[in-house]
Amino acid sequence: MQLEKYTIDELNHQQAKKHQWRFNGVAADISNIDDVLKKLGVFNIAIPSWALGTGGTRFGRFSGGGEPRSLEEKIEDVGLIHALNKSSNAISLHIPWDIPKNAVAIKALAAQHGLHFDAVNSNTFQDQKDQKLSYKFGSLHHIDKAVRKQAIEHNIEVIKYGRQLESKAISVWLSDGSNFPGQLNFRKAFQNTLESLEEIYAALPDDWKIWVEYKPYEPNFYSTTIGDWGQSYLLANKLGAKASTLVDLGHHLQGTNIEQIVSLLLMEGKLAGFHFNDSKYGDDDLTVGSINPYQLFLIFNELVEGMDAKGMDHATSIGWMIDASHNVKDPIEDLLQSVQAIKIAYAQALLVDKTALVTAQNNNDVTLAQEILQQAYRTDVRPLVAEASLRNGGTLDPIGAFRKLNIRGNLIKERGLKTVATGL
């Protein structure tokens, strides 16, 4: 299923007047409106291939209907999302769930939907059928060299698939850790991980990056071998210039000041990018912006400030990706909400009056600094996001369009009610 331009135009046409009026209302107060719209227009967030099906927990999974049954159908879903919001022009594959059998054909299909391939992701947190050695006790950190070797080779294979699709980065998340005191020697586990990553690093093409993710707990509940940003940074630093630290918003202990970490990683040139989601407790993988949208804005505020300070291009210098689990929402709707939330936060951050903020900070005028941030945050930037989408040929209201066009209904007709996509 692919959306036609006239379908989208027609929908937008119905809402055009109202939109124009709202847009004018907001835009009038914004001095850098063109710059904001331009930046919003080129900003894209990649969709992970494993996020197109209903997610679940250890307690169960309640699938919806019309889930993609193949990599081709996943690309089709991302194509639909991108057609609606014009902000999701890339897909991030997970190997081995999504091994492209025919890379040329897959690339052609993606291109047809205006998509390219973002970072590829390896998986050593599960055992695959017919896998020789088990990852029950970890992979790159494993006490047994043979298991490490198997995991290293898997990562190198993932890079191989990625090259075929013109990806430029591999994203490594390790669940390696321990459930009980005594299970691991932390130092050896760390050193084994480093050695393993060094072998993968050695296999990286010249123009590739390796993104090292961290997470404090789950699925291991006593220690995780790459447990926080400091541990990831330590590894990335030892590995070299192509290695950097990937921030998943849900991978922090409660109370962590994530925006500060983002700022420091940017400062050190070691911020790889993001896995976006939201959470109230742990790695809850909820829709971006559904629990604490102000925190999301504060993160984007650091990103805009920090990237500008380094002359980095917002859209392309680091990786932008969603990583959420859609347990009670339609996966496509959930992703559309997430992308909207990200663009809203980005737009708000672009509205921050930096000159005034620097002055307030120089004066330790804390009240005013807060007023400046909240002036941007409280502005209703939805018309700006809509306008940027409109100018790119997307819809003014992606979720509304998804529903009006009965896209899920059509997918169910095509694919059936009982399909289950690969993923968690």
Added chain:
Amino acid sequence: MQLEKYTIDELNHQQAKKHQWRFNGVAADISNIDDVLKKLGVFNIAIPSWALGTGGTRFGRFSGGGEPRSLEEKIEDVGLIHALNKSSNAISLHIPWDIPKNAVAIKALAAQHGLHFDAVNSNTFQDQKDQKLSYKFGSLHHIDKAVRKQAIEHNIEVIKYGRQLESKAISVWLSDGSNFPGQLNFRKAFQNTLESLEEIYAALPDDWKIWVEYKPYEPNFYSTTIGDWGQSYLLANKLGAKASTLVDLGHHLQGTNIEQIVSLLLMEGKLAGFHFNDSKYGDDDLTVGSINPYQLFLIFNELVEGMDAKGMDHATSIGWMIDASHNVKDPIEDLLQSVQAIKIAYAQALLVDKTALVTAQNNNDVTLAQEILQQAYRTDVRPLVAEASLRNGGTLDPIGAFRKLNIRGNLIKERGLKTVATGL
């Protein structure tokens, strides 16, 4: 110092055109605009007498200038706040920091500023000079009947002062708890607390309420005898109809769903009211809405829904008060920001399309339910809050006015640079 009407009118006049244009922009989309403005207009949040000076931590306190040196000057400060925002028509006293020596004169002074007296607060978490028995090991829960008696009498005395000022409630926060396992028998501590509260309850005038606050930790770091809403509820329930549970937003473990607690307390008829502040870690006592404004909105969403379901009047059925500590901001500015944040959250909650929300909930349409809440939340309601203030004779922009009028400068001139108000 007291603000003249023409001063405020002049300030508003300068901003009138811009305000009108913004207000019209937002109001056009709101069907129940009159109702919203009316409700905002009568909504007031009490200012605690101890919040008018610079706060501190155990590590130190960095006072500003021009802090009120007496109860009279505290009333003057609240009068200034109320003149600016027309939403702070009450002051909440803390005994023994603010014992009114001449209740008649104090009441007259308050009335002159358009103020009345909200709940009175007792203090058994510190020893006062010349106090006979120490609260080092607690007050109403104390193992020693004599200490309990002293604390009970103090509370009854607080009620006496409150009656003189026409307060209608006593707010009881106990720091009683323990720092180490073994220090306390939890059961006996609870039962002593109950007995003590029963004696205070017996001394309540007919038209009074007693509000029982809870807090998980600080200043005790192992247990607190009224540690969570369940423990407060248990006490309030045993005490009777005049007793209910006071919610301080900072008094929760990380991750607590406060809005759910609010909803259930309302359901049970046991929600006394609020101490508003914001926090990232514990009882940080930060400006309301400075850390997680969406949570504040969600709390107000429950309040509006729950009060409407019971036919309760929003403005008067429960207690609304700020309880924050202003360590790095001008206390008056901090309070003005807090009141604005509360009114913004309340306005957003009033905009929620309840009918649509109920339908979405009935359909388990989780995506739509989120859209409905965020439609209200993302609306820029500041022009509504400003309009409500304007109609009441307040300023369009209270903090801006405070600065333009150089109020702090004037207070410093009057009171001096090295004044320190009583409080924490």
Added chain:
Amino acid sequence: MQLEKYTIDELNHQQAKKHQWRFNGVAADISNIDDVLKKLGVFNIAIPSWALGTGGTRFGRFSGGGEPRSLEEKIEDVGLIHALNKSSNAISLHIPWDIPKNAVAIKALAAQHGLHFDAVNSNTFQDQKDQKLSYKFGSLHHIDKAVRKQAIEHNIEVIKYGRQLESKAISVWLSDGSNFPGQLNFRKAFQNTLESLEEIYAALPDDWKIWVEYKPYEPNFYSTTIGDWGQSYLLANKLGAKASTLVDLGHHLQGTNIEQIVSLLLMEGKLAGFHFNDSKYGDDDLTVGSINPYQLFLIFNELVEGMDAKGMDHATSIGWMIDASHNVKDPIEDLLQSVQAIKIAYAQALLVDKTALVTAQNNNDVTLAQEILQQAYRTDVRPLVAEASLRNGGTLDPIGAFRKLNIRGNLIKERGLKTVATGL
């Protein structure tokens, strides 16, 4: 597989001398040694039927070998545990995973192993094959009366199975909650839950109890309808005398003082019992005593004190059960470790010098109160636990025995290497 008496005797004989020497060393300092041994001797902790297979997380499950393939084999496993430690004389069934097809035969089999049936557990957190209505959006709290009805009937059916096996309680854990703000009306969800529980309560036999569990989050990550002890207590109180609150140690926000909750529930006569496990982050379901054994001791200290104050029999007045997930350990070994940890904590609690503690508390002698608790805690009570096991015909060292007898090896021979038990 069933252990013979002589096998155990032989093992014990080898260690007898060393044990006797150690036991004498510790016992010499304990005035109430006979009482302690007697109490330890009659203390049993039930084993849940779902804990005999390898557990997992949403990220994967790495099964071991020789897992029980049927209810009969699960009973056999519990029989082995009980033969080794003489402290696990009951099994707690989970319906529908363990529906007894022939209750008479099942009871006979259990009796043959010296086992009876503890509380039965219902399951409305997953959809079963061919289930009419889905629990995707909850069960007893569901907005749709038909779903609630289905869940009520399931619970009543669970009671029916329990009666056949002479269980005396049903344990209800609901995952009902919401992932996003707006998804639920908290009040209606609570009231629906109450109504549903009332219908189940009405179906309880005269001599039965209903145990209402609480949990703050997972599998729902915004709200849980029975989220804390206060909410469970509120329900149990409204239901009546047969209803009480079940405490799962992992079901608390970080920092919760669980021992205080235990004390208060005992005080109110509303403590149903325990699901034991340990955790560092959330509901990690780790081996009891593996992360914070002092907390476990403090809980038992409250239990012993509180039950004694009410004249309750330790062994039988409330429910004792393990609820853990064995992701990286042999399930039987994990359960043996858990039971040992519980008995150690119980033994330590029995050693607390209550008279001295009360005196210290009356004097606010905090240092001494800590010394008294730690005097008991730091005592090496393992010889007491071993002696109690020995006197009951169990082994001195259950895990050592499990390994020496190569029990898992034998089970794998019997059942195969690729068996997977039902459960999480």
Added chain:
Amino acid sequence: MQLEKYTIDELNHQQAKKHQWRFNGVAADISNIDDVLKKLGVFNIAIPSWALGTGGTRFGRFSGGGEPRSLEEKIEDVGLIHALNKSSNAISLHIPWDIPKNAVAIKALAAQHGLHFDAVNSNTFQDQKDQKLSYKFGSLHHIDKAVRKQAIEHNIEVIKYGRQLESKAISVWLSDGSNFPGQLNFRKAFQNTLESLEEIYAALPDDWKIWVEYKPYEPNFYSTTIGDWGQSYLLANKLGAKASTLVDLGHHLQGTNIEQIVSLLLMEGKLAGFHFNDSKYGDDDLTVGSINPYQLFLIFNELVEGMDAKGMDHATSIGWMIDASHNVKDPIEDLLQSVQAIKIAYAQALLVDKTALVTAQNNNDVTLAQEILQQAYRTDVRPLVAEASLRNGGTLDPIGAFRKLNIRGNLIKERGLKTVATGL
């Protein structure tokens, strides 16, 4: 007041028989008993000068009697502690609270008590009387170069005092941070801190170290500029070989795996040492080992393993210090309890069967690894700690001795009931 040898001998004599019997019981099972006793015998934990008075919170402080009124009396108190436990042979000074007016005399006094001077501590988290510029908005991270300069000079002055006393390290804890989003530019704050530390580093004598402490929050509640181990490590790494990271046990977000951090810092050669205390919530500064003694043991387990792997001397390679606040206990008793808890944890760690543990880890035998750790932990090592104290001329039971000798009573007689020591 100074304890005489015969006083201590007499006390020990009374308990000698019982002690010997207990010691023999435990020692019989320990193969490396001589090594353990030797290591315990040379292990000392420094006492901070600010910990000899009653601590408090922002809500109040309830002083006891007989608190030291001068540096001399503080030294006397540490002398008493050391006389009792023979494990506290150093004092750590806090400037400006304890500026030694006559260094020669102070050193002589300390030597008379068998004490020397551990790390000196600077204080830029409070304003001192007559201080030119305020630290309200931070010190080494301050936006204003003049404030940074003042703070740098203070630190250099602290080093000067330390040199006079033959300290060999300066310990820097900065409260620098922010209370509100927008208040700080994180990057600039970090870079200012680095520059400031570089100036202090440049002033370090050749044989000195600088220890950089971290803390997530309090007294700032939004961000702390050196907020976690990663940020401290980053600074220490940029500074050079003399800089390393100091771990205060209470300075972590809930759930942090502190022992893993300790292991990695040791691996990197960047572990400066410890500020010991315990906590349930945040920086509660409770008696060491009073809340989670197993965690303390796990930390020592990493220390012993990691130091042995590097051939580091346990007693002298890193800094050992207590940093607690004694709100409801006698400060000296609290410190004695803390030192005992540390020695117990250290002794337990020395008992871990490393060979067996490595084998278990190599086999991923998680059950056994736990058994090995808990075998050491559950051993009652108090007789070993007592024996080590006895052999050094200390008491078998320091707290008991403190009480029997009525030391506090004597101090009150000497110093009065209403003394208040400097500190928090």
